[in-house]
Amino acid sequence: MPSTNFKDELLAEIRNLRAFAISLSGSVSLADDLVQESLLRAWSNSEKFQPGTSLRAWLFTILRNIYYSNYRKRSREVQDSDGLYARRLTVPGDQESHLDLEDFREAMTKLPAEQREVLTLIGASGLSYEEAAVVCQVGIGTIKSRLSRARRKLVEILQLDEAPETPGEPKVRRAG
Amino acid sequence: MNATRTKKVEPLDTAAPDPKSVEAIGRALEKHYASLIEAPLPDKFVELLARLEREHVPPTPGSPDALD
Numbered sequence: 264m265p266s267t268n269f270k271d272e273l274l275a276e277i278r279n280l281r282a283f284a285i286s287l288s289g290s291v292s293l294a295d296d297l298v299q300e301s302l303l304r305a306w307s308n309s310e311k312f313q314p315g316t317s318l319r320a321w322l323f324t325i326l327r328n329i330y331y332s333n334y335r336k337r338s339r340e341v342q343d344s345d346g347l348y349a350r351r352l353t354v355p356g357d358q359e360s361h362l363d364l365e366d367f368r369e370a371m372t373k374l375p376a377e378q379r380e381v382l383t384l385i386g387a388s389g390l391s392y393e394e395a396a397v398v399c400q401v402g403i404g405t406i407k408s409r410l411s412r413a414r415r416k417l418v419e420i421l422q423l424d425e426a427p428e429t430p431g432e433p434k435v436r437r438a439g
Numbered sequence: 440m441n442a443t444r445t446k447k448v449e450p451l452d453t454a455a456p457d458p459k460s461v462e463a464i465g466r467a468l469e470k471h472y473a474s475l476i477e478a479p480l481p482d483k484f485v486e487l488l489a490r491l492e493r494e495h496v497p498p499t500p501g502s503p504d505a506l507d
Contacts, residue, residue: 270492273488274485281475281478281484282475285475295483299484302484302488386472387468407451407453408452415455417464418460418464423456423459
């Protein structure tokens with residue numbers, strides 16, 4: 264039986280797990296199902312987790328495997344009917360950024376899933392290249408390659424390379 | 440080693456866009472992800488873990504490998 268400590272560690276990862284699930288599936292409702300199933304599976308297989316390794320990477324691996332085994336097709340259907348993902352979750356943010364967040368989200372949905380996940384793992388979830396390679400079950404070279412493609416694709420979609428100039432300093436986020 | 444784990448061989452291609460674009464993407468990605476992290480969390484996940492602990496749900500023998 265998993266320890267209370269393990270439960271607390273899982274609790275601490277739920278938000279990250281859910282954010283990754285939303286990024287991966289493009290749907291909040293699917294993401295919640297995915298997180299639920301991943302937590303159950305993690306709990307049942309807690310003895311397979313190796314202490315000292317990244318619990319986050321382990322959970323992401325579980326969730327990703329469930330997604331590609333059972334959810335990917337559903338995900339496309341839901342995305343088609345839902346439209347843009349994560350809109351329901353939008354929290355008031357700073358509107359000053361020169362790269363509009365809504366545009367960015369839309370651009371992310373246009374990336375192939377394998378590029379979107381790598382970009383998310385490395386650029387947002389805080390995983391190392393090595394951990395991302397384990398999660399995605401590919402080599403580190405492939406991770407780097409997908410990351411580059413993802414960035415180039417976003418630059419293309421968002422037409423960043425056509426901007427006349429990049430504003431110097433980003434606006435400082437307003438306090439509160 | 441890599442070839443045994445990848446289903447298809449992808450050409451390695453790591454040319455990066457210009458640094459300012461990479462930076463802009465990085466910032467937008469962080470903001471986007473932060474909005475997901477900060478979003479209200481349904482209670483059901485915390486409740487699920489509490490229930491599993493309360494009911495002493497043991498590791499399931501013969502359950503599918505977590506990493507399969």
